[in-house]
Amino acid sequence: MADKTNKNAKKQGPKKPNFFVATFGELKQVSWPTFADTMKRLGAVLAITVIFLVVLMCVDMLLNFIHRNLFQAGFGDNQLLNGEQIAALIVGGVLVIAAIAGVIAYKVVKYRASKDSDR
Secondary structure, three states, X not given: OHHHHHHHHHHOOOOOOOHHHHHXXXXXXXXXXXXXXXXXXXXXXXXXXXXXXXXXXXXXXXXXXXXXXXXXXXXXXXXXXXXXXHHHHHHHHHHHXXXXXXXXXXXXXXXXXXXXXXX
């Protein structure tokens, strides 16, 4: 008799919510952005994408220039730069790019900190 009551108690326990019902219930609670806000964010995404496109194109052209003019300029004694000089140029370029990225990151963090202190 006790076994039957335990089985009935298990069956009458809390029911699991339906996954789709719970999902749509959560979606109703989301505050969706307005169309204008979505367009502003889309514009920002497109602008950043174009900026990265231009930066990557410039890096590609620079590396192509280095490859054409420095590596294929000549062999042996006719070569314009030796391997150490080419490596130094590449490392120097990477350091310049890293310094520029660091300055930009610093400015962004400083700007956000000033915005947070204004609140």
